[in-house]
Amino acid sequence: MSYFVPEVLAPAGSLDKLKVAILYGADAVYVGGQKFGLRTAAENFTLEELKEGVNFAHERNAKVYVVLNSFLHDKDLDELPDFVRYLEEIKIDAVIVSDLGVVKTVAEHTKLHIHISTQASVLNVESAKLWKKMGATRVIVGRELSVKESGIIKREAGLEVEMFIHGSMCMAYSGNCVISNFTQGRDSNRGGCAHSCRFEYSIDFGLKDKESIKAYFMSSKDLEGIRVLPEFIKEEIDSIKIEGRMKSNLYAGTMSKTYKEALDYYRDNGDFLSEKMLMWESELGKVSHRDYTEASLVDKAGDSSIYNERENSNDNEWKSIGHVVEASDKAGIIIEVRNAFNQGDELEIIPFKGEILKITANEIMSMMMNPITRTKPSTLVKLPYHRGAERFNLVRAKGSK
Amino acid sequence: MKLTTYAQSLHDLNIIKENGLDEVLLGHKEFSRLGKLSDDEFIQLSARARELGLSPIFEWDILMTETEFPSLAQKIITLKEHFTEIRLQDPGALEFTLTKMDSKIQWITENGNHNLFGLKHWEDYIGPRLSRLVLSIEIPKLSLTEYIKELKTPVEILGLGRILLFYTPRSLLSPLVKNSDDPVTKTMLQSETFEALGESEESPHKGFPLVENRHGTFMFHIKEFCLLDYGAELASLGLSYFRIDLRPSSLTDNLPKVKALTTEFSTEGFDAFKDTYPQDLMRGFYLVNKTDVLFPKLKNSRLVRKDEGYVGEILDVAKSEYAVIQLKGKVKLKVxxxxxxxxxxxxxxxxxxxxxxxxxxxxxxEAQENQLILMNTMNGLWVRGQAYLA
Known part of the structure; x- marks a missing residue:
């Protein structure tokens, strides 16, 4: 017997990340072109890369959604019809949109599926009904909603529902923050967010004889919903979304693998074992992150969802070493090094499925087979071949500096 | 061009009437982001507004989760006889009002909605019940001119008032002081709304007004938005409504001055107004909106892959020895x-x-896509360099 599970939707800030996410199990990825998305600084996709990404995904039964979720100004709309026609031609699976002008432009020029972005803050059944009438086939509901509320929206509005389950969170209602626009001249809703919510602020309550209070009062902890998966399944949420197109290959791969393995387990067994849950949680903890919160997935986010700490103060004990760019009997395992490691270090190669491959880096060679005792970032090194290692496998180590 | 503004008391209604306005915005505390009126206060003000010949407009501008929505939807039905028009911001509230009520609708499009194409589709969707579009203050004059001309619906923009920067449903101020023993702080925490000022060393701006109430936490710009010096220009463009939000200051003191400036503008009068007004003022993006000009600098466009003639990417360079290239493009590479x-x-x-x-x-x-190759190098090559056929 096979049980219902949601789609795992992973971020792909580049073509490599798309491949990593899909190989590690993502059922779908969301990507951005060079324009119209909210991650202007991300590598993003050229037209040719989009085509290659779609082919790569479709060959593996995965889907590709393209973000067009900026609040576009008139001049931005001029270039949109050609782009969306191209997206239709290369057979992308849906576009993610937050502005009515964009929704109608897409509908006028293509038959593409339209997913309403979380930027549109769809928070209730009536709102979802409105967007359905506008042509949407799915809503990505606001992160202020519980899974239960989202289930009601799905049933009563008759639309697919997608929910964020993991990653960084806006503290504001998405699309309702313009701090960057007015303080730094960068439109946060067209890809220029300066993350002012992560700053430390002095708060003056105007109380006599009281000093200001210093706090990161607008910064949210990161979302982690692995323990809420049974709720997502119960409410038949169509897609669980992982935030983070700007994040690393290790992030895209680890998140895709962990959530997919958890859902595969449920699909086959109809339950989650607590010891498995502990293992999956542990895997999610091995990627750099702020403290985790379930935010509003179960109950309304409270005081404990605020991340009142300096950015990057969570010194994760696991480091990304890099990823495998080639693995064969002849050439060995070639690793693109992201963080340096030493001869003798214990490395973990993460396979696309199944158990971690643990190896000791006793023998490290340069590409010309010269021995190395300490690797350098942004170089390639060779290790002896180990069965099971494959191109795009991620490599991590404990405590490597 | 007509003025519109908020009333929070019976006294405010008299001031509004004295200054010749013909409508008043009423913020009910359960429906309006910064509204403070209870049921009774709203009904009382609404009735008095009508006696004075003012049209009472009900503001329902909060965003609502599915848990919050049904009770508010139920309640708005019981209040509908007390207002002539309703202004909405949550698309759910719009859909509900369109399908379950018959009120005229003022649709707030202040978040996003920076293109005429989308605004026209809102007009088409809401139809004849749409009485007003409230546009974003991020729309510059040139676009605003076109919008006012092209839209069938009367347009409103903010003329004077706070600039809302940030809106979250989470309570962000009270957690900072909730364990305080100080009686003044305890009293503050018991009030329905409390305010603070925030500043960050990472921002040159000091003194952001912060408000926490039942709807969450709001942050405003340190300066207020003001287009009073462009009032005549906006009137000539055909702007229908100029919103004057004096809730943080004094309606009694300032509405007559605003009325005078919008009736007959003078530089001296405006300078005098600015001298006495409690906040510094700014015109935002009215003249020009260049909030996308910095984007090219967020990423070096030379590093972005171009599709034509693309070969691949350098992954390693050993000085004077070799470079390693991951072939990614469709072209074959030959010695x-x-x-x-x-x-x-x-x-x-x-x-x-x-x-x-x-x-x-x-x-x-010869090598092709997906192959990793070593080749001769030269001084100056770098890891992540993109290779193209010359």
Whole structure:
């Protein structure tokens, strides 16, 4: 017997990340072109890369959604019809949109599926009904909603529902923050967010004889919903979304693998074992992150969802070493090094499925087979071949500096 | 061009009437982001507004989760006889009002909605019940001119008032002081709304007004938005409504001055107004909105892959020995080809392919997509450099 599970939707800030996410199990990825998305600084996709990404995904039964979720100004709309026609031609699976002008432009020029972005803050059944009438086939509901509320929206509005389950969170209602626009001249809703919510602020309550209070009062902890998966399944949420197109290959791969393995387990067994849950949680903890919160997935986010700490103060004990760019009997395992490691270090190669491959880096060679005792970032090194290692496998180590 | 503004008391209604306005915005505390009126207060003010010949407009501008929505939807039905028009911001509230009520609708499009195409579709969707579109203050004059001309619906923009920067449903101020023993702080925490000022060393702006109430936490710009000096211009463009939000200051003191300035503007009068007004003022993006001009600087466009002639990416360079290239493009690379690399600063390097090796160090003369190859290098090549056929 096979049980219902949601789609795992992973971020792909580049073509490599798309491949990593899909190989590690993502059922779908969301990507951005060079324009119209909210991650202007991300590598993003050229037209040719989009085509290659779609082919790569479709060959593996995965889907590709393209973000067009900026609040576009008139001049931005001029270039949109050609782009969306191209997206239709290369057979992308849906576009993610937050502005009515964009929704109608897409509908006028293509038959593409339209997913309403979380930027549109769809928070209730009536709102979802409105967007359905506008042509949407799915809503990505606001992160202020519980899974239960989202289930009601799905049933009563008759639309697919997608929910964020993991990653960084806006503290504001998405699309309702313009701090960057007015303080730094960068439109946060067209890809220029300066993350002012992560700053430390002095708060003056105007109380006599009281000093200001210093706090990161607008910064949210990161979302982690692995323990809420049974709720997502119960409410038949169509897609669980992982935030983070700007994040690393290790992030895209680890998140895709962990959530997919958890859902595969449920699909086959109809339950989650607590010891498995502990293992999956542990895997999610091995990627750099702020403290985790379930935010509003179960109950309304409270005081404990605020991340009142300096950015990057969570010194994760696991480091990304890099990823495998080639693995064969002849050439060995070639690793693109992201963080340096030493001869003798214990490395973990993460396979696309199944158990971690643990190896000791006793023998490290340069590409010309010269021995190395300490690797350098942004170089390639060779290790002896180990069965099971494959191109795009991620490599991590404990405590490597 | 008509003025519109908020009333929070019976006294405010008299001031509004005295200054010749013909409508008043009423913020019920359960429906309006910054509203403070209870049921009774709203009904009382609404009735008095009508006696004075003012049209009471009900503001329902909060965003609502599915848990919050049904009770508010139920309640708005019981209040509908007390207002003539309703202004909405949550698309759910719009859909509900369109399907379950018959009120005229003022649709707030202040978040996003920066294109005429979308605004026209809102007009079409809401239809004849749409009495007003409230546009974003991020729309510059040139676009605003076109919008006012092209839209069938009367347009409103903010003329004077706070600039809302941030709106979250989470309570962000009270957690900072909730354990305080101080009686004044305890009293503050018991009030329905409390305010603070925030500043950050990472921002040059000091003193952001912060408000926490039942709907969450709001942050405003340190300066208020003001287009009073462009009032005549906006009137000539055909702007229908100019919103004057004096809730943080004094309606009694300031509405007559605003009325005078919008009736007959004078530079001296405006200077005098600015001198006495409690906040500094700014015109935001009215003259021009260039909030996308910095985007090209967020990413070096020379590092972005171009599709034409694309070969691949350098993953390793060993000085004077070799470079390793991951072939990613569709083209085949052969010994004898010339490769072009564009440095982040713009300089172009042309490198002839003299030799190539596979990763097992066997000599090869040709390579294709997905292969990793070693080849001759030259000074100046760098990891992550993108290779193109020259």
């Amino acid at each position: 004898g080809d010339n490769l072009k690399f564009i440095h982040p600063e713009g300089k172009e390097y042309i490198v002839p392919v003299v030799w190539m090796k596979a990763t097992d160090l066997t000599e090869i003369t």
